[in-house]
Amino acid sequence: MLKGNMLIAQGGGPTPVINSSLLGAVREAKRHPEAIETIYGARYGAEGILAGDLIDLGAVPTEQLDLLARTPASAIGSCRRKLTDADYPDVLECFKKFNIRYFFYNGGNDSMDTCNKVYELAKAAGYELRVIGIPKTIDNDLAVTDHCPGFGSAAKYAAASALELAQDVAALPIHVVVMEMMGRNAGWITAASALFTGLMPCEHLVYLPETDFDKDEFLAAVKEKWAKGRGLLVTVSEGIHYAGGVPVADSGIVDGFGHKVPGGAAQTLSDMIMNELGLKSRSEKPGLLGRTSVALMSGTDRDEAELAGATAVKSAVEGESGWMVGFKTEREPEYRSETILIPLAEVANAEKTFPLEWITPGGVTDEFRSYCLPLIGEYDSRFVNLR
Amino acid sequence: MLKGNMLIAQGGGPTPVINSSLLGAVREAKRHPEAIETIYGARYGAEGILAGDLIDLGAVPTEQLDLLARTPASAIGSCRRKLTDADYPDVLECFKKFNIRYFFYNGGNDSMDTCNKVYELAKAAGYELRVIGIPKTIDNDLAVTDHCPGFGSAAKYAAASALELAQDVAALPIHVVVMEMMGRNAGWITAASALFTGLMPCEHLVYLPETDFDKDEFLAAVKEKWAKGRGLLVTVSEGIHYAGGVPVADSGIVDGFGHKVPGGAAQTLSDMIMNELGLKSRSEKPGLLGRTSVALMSGTDRDEAELAGATAVKSAVEGESGWMVGFKTEREPEYRSETILIPLAEVANAEKTFPLEWITPGGVTDEFRSYCLPLIGEYDSRFVNLR
Numbered sequence: 206m207l208k209g210n211m212l213i214a215q216g217g218g219p220t221p222v223i224n225s226s227l228l229g230a231v232r233e234a235k236r237h238p239e240a241i242e243t244i245y246g247a248r249y250g251a252e253g254i255l256a257g258d259l260i261d262l263g264a265v266p267t268e269q270l271d272l273l274a275r276t277p278a279s280a281i282g283s284c285r286r287k288l289t290d291a292d293y294p295d296v297l298e299c300f301k302k303f304n305i306r307y308f309f310y311n312g313g314n315d316s317m318d319t320c321n322k323v324y325e326l327a328k329a330a331g332y333e334l335r336v337i338g339i340p341k342t343i344d345n346d347l348a349v350t351d352h353c354p355g356f357g358s359a360a361k362y363a364a365a366s367a368l369e370l371a372q373d374v375a376a377l378p379i380h381v382v383v384m385e386m387m388g389r390n391a392g393w394i395t396a397a398s399a400l401f402t403g404l405m406p407c408e409h410l411v412y413l414p415e416t417d418f419d420k421d422e423f424l425a426a427v428k429e430k431w432a433k434g435r436g437l438l439v440t441v442s443e444g445i446h447y448a449g450g451v452p453v454a455d456s457g458i459v460d461g462f463g464h465k466v467p468g469g470a471a472q473t474l475s476d477m478i479m480n481e482l483g484l485k486s487r488s489e490k491p492g493l494l495g496r497t498s499v500a501l502m503s504g505t506d507r508d509e510a511e512l513a514g515a516t517a518v519k520s521a522v523e524g525e526s527g528w529m530v531g532f533k534t535e536r537e538p539e540y541r542s543e544t545i546l547i548p549l550a551e552v553a554n555a556e557k558t559f560p561l562e563w564i565t566p567g568g569v570t571d572e573f574r575s576y577c578l579p580l581i582g583e584y585d586s587r588f589v590n591l592r
Numbered sequence: 593m594l595k596g597n598m599l600i601a602q603g604g605g606p607t608p609v610i611n612s613s614l615l616g617a618v619r620e621a622k623r624h625p626e627a628i629e630t631i632y633g634a635r636y637g638a639e640g641i642l643a644g645d646l647i648d649l650g651a652v653p654t655e656q657l658d659l660l661a662r663t664p665a666s667a668i669g670s671c672r673r674k675l676t677d678a679d680y681p682d683v684l685e686c687f688k689k690f691n692i693r694y695f696f697y698n699g700g701n702d703s704m705d706t707c708n709k710v711y712e713l714a715k716a717a718g719y720e721l722r723v724i725g726i727p728k729t730i731d732n733d734l735a736v737t738d739h740c741p742g743f744g745s746a747a748k749y750a751a752a753s754a755l756e757l758a759q760d761v762a763a764l765p766i767h768v769v770v771m772e773m774m775g776r777n778a779g780w781i782t783a784a785s786a787l788f789t790g791l792m793p794c795e796h797l798v799y800l801p802e803t804d805f806d807k808d809e810f811l812a813a814v815k816e817k818w819a820k821g822r823g824l825l826v827t828v829s830e831g832i833h834y835a836g837g838v839p840v841a842d843s844g845i846v847d848g849f850g851h852k853v854p855g856g857a858a859q860t861l862s863d864m865i866m867n868e869l870g871l872k873s874r875s876e877k878p879g880l881l882g883r884t885s886v887a888l889m890s891g892t893d894r895d896e897a898e899l900a901g902a903t904a905v906k907s908a909v910e911g912e913s914g915w916m917v918g919f920k921t922e923r924e925p926e927y928r929s930e931t932i933l934i935p936l937a938e939v940a941n942a943e944k945t946f947p948l949e950w951i952t953p954g955g956v957t958d959e960f961r962s963y964c965l966p967l968i969g970e971y972d973s974r975f976v977n978l979r
Binding site: 218219224246248249260262265269270272273275276277278279280281282283284285365366369370372373375376377379382456458466469472476479480487488489490491492493494496497498499500501585587588589590591592 | 633635859867877878879881
């Protein structure tokens with residue numbers, strides 16, 4: 206039995222349920238005192254590892270720990286820093302200093318790449334270490350796994366927000382409303398905004414970043430839908446682009462780090478509708494609220510996130526290393542999911558975008574709806590329209 | 593006993609609970625068959641009255657009617673049309689044609705003005721009509737009443753969204769996050785985003801439209817708060833303006849109706865922070881989601897909205913006319929509210945903006961928090977931060 210301390214870190218953008226994975230991991234670790242002595246968390250992700258700035262999570266009172274299940278964002282802190290080759294000796298240094306023998310990185314594809322490198326590095330250095338990745342991303346763009354913890358909640362937010370907004374759009378049909386959803390390269394969240402299109406009292410158009418945006422087709426579709434007199438909701442991904450990858454929205458700003466700052470896609474389309482069609486239009490951009498809403502957290506997502514954290518720790522204690530926890534599912538006759546272990550190398554830096562065959566002109570197919578619906582957990586979609 | 597038909601109309605922008613007022617009015621009307629025969633709703637507000645396009649609400653099955661309590665937006669439709677003097681003969685025509693003897697208009701200050709004119713008109717024409725206004729506005733800007741149905745839910749949305757977003761802002765403090773709230777002239781909703789400032793794990797700045805926005809002071813405040821290293825959330829009203837009423841954000845677009853289209857205040861401040869301070873920044877604009885969220889509907893608000901609808905009908909049946917239903921409250925030792933009747937003339941076109949004495953530099957006072965907190969109903973503000 207490998208005995209030593211454990212370190213868990215949260216990487217990249219938070220999700221509503223990443224803290225549930227942390228909770229699952231810590232609870233499971235406490236069940237294995239024969240293997241895991243001190244349970245450390247890295248303060249602000251990779252930054253904490255490099256600085257040896259760790260939190261003793263075993264010392265956190267249970268009633269505090271339990272609140273992780275309802276706390277959005279990263280309770281131990283996260284960062285956008287991507288570890289480079291030059292950083293890895295410092296990582297190993299930290300592991301040796303704190304006798305870390307179990308390492309869990311909870312993140313997206315960047316983090317799984319880091320996880321994989323740490324795994325290879327320790328092996329090459331002859332340092333005994335068990336490494337397991339815990340998946341986390343609202344974007345649902347990790348390879349191999351059926352879906353990622355974090356997506357179910359972001360999808361529920363998108364689906365519920367669009368359906369509830371549609372009530373307003375239809376009740377006072379004076380403007381075309383354009384709503385922007387997160388997801389720069391992957392359209393999963395935007396697609397989820399169309400989960401209840403069939404229940405909407407207004408027309409609905411959806412645009413994902415997986416296909417090129419065509420301005421003329423868009424304006425023609427808006428004109429046609431608007432003419433029906435039921436009101437029109439348009440939901441778009443922040444990352445929509447014209448042919449050749451030219452962004453639809455570009456702020457023209459280069460930030461202090463030299464990165465081009467994206468513009469507002471919804472605002473740009475809304476301006477386009479007003480300028481080119483002479484219709485009233487307004488735009489909404491809930492942005493980060495789509496990954497922080499507690500009320501629209503998916504119960505299924507939350508439970509799976511906790512299970513992913515627990516499974517990572519349990520597997521490592523049982524001797525596994527070099528894997529990411531993933532999910533295998535059945536949807537018929539009813540939704541069931543179970544965890545699987547996927548080689549880190551298969552998910553590192555791979556990106557699973559939205560399937561092209563699930564995209565229709567201005568919409569998504571019912572195959573996607575069948576895929577997505579069980580992930581959002583309970584949601585009461587019954588509304589009344591007496592008009 | 594005045595006997596005849598009843599007409600209820602919804603006016604202006606919807607709220608999450610305007611349909612609860614409709615529900616309260618219809619339920620109460622059904623209790624008075626001795627006075628009210630047919631219960632009509634105007635399809636799309638004033639448009640429906642002018643066109644004689646009415647809905648028989650008494651024929652709606654109970655299980656459909658009950659869904660009004662959870663349906664955001666205007667279930668019988670609303671419009672932005674303001675009735676002019678030229679329209680009033682058609683209004684009276686409609687009332688006569690359908691033998692309307694009880695008229696209820698559920699709206700904001702514009703609608704109360706309409707209500708008052710209809711009341712005066714019927715009196716002048718010798719047409720026996722009972723007229724009562726039912727207050728509705730997320731903006732909380734109606735005079736005399738302690739608060740307006742609709743505000744509690746919008747305030748809950750603002751308060752919860754800001755506190756939950758603050759968890760994200762602090763967990764990954766890489767950018768100043770600016771969030772825009774609805775309310776062009778009145779800062780009540782934006783102020784509500786500061787309800788839980790004391791619980792936030794990051795710094796927080798708040799700007800309302802009741803005072804002039806000063807760019808230099810703003811940038812200095814951002815710089816100072818950012819330097820504390822805890823992350824920074826800025827919440828602003830869509831209507832913030834410089835001295836002289838010059839809007840901070842101007843889209844430069846004139847819409848098809850000749851109206852200047854406002855720009856995005858949050859996006860403008862976010863760009864300002866990047867350009868002038870060289871910090872990373874992003875903006876969120878939940879916009880209409882702040883008045884359509886079912887999950888963040890305030891239970892207190894919902895109950896009061898239903899009571900306002902019921903009270904209007906009950907009062908009219910008892911012989912009252914020319915009033916708006918309002919609320920009188922006590923907050924100590926615990927929150928209690930009761931309905932009152934306010935002369936329509938006192939609320940018509942009057943606007944109650946946010947009290948200047950409740951505004952501090954970049955924030956609001958605890959007096960406001962004591963005023964607002966009971967209105968949002970139940971909300972669990974417990975989150976854990978292990979950093």
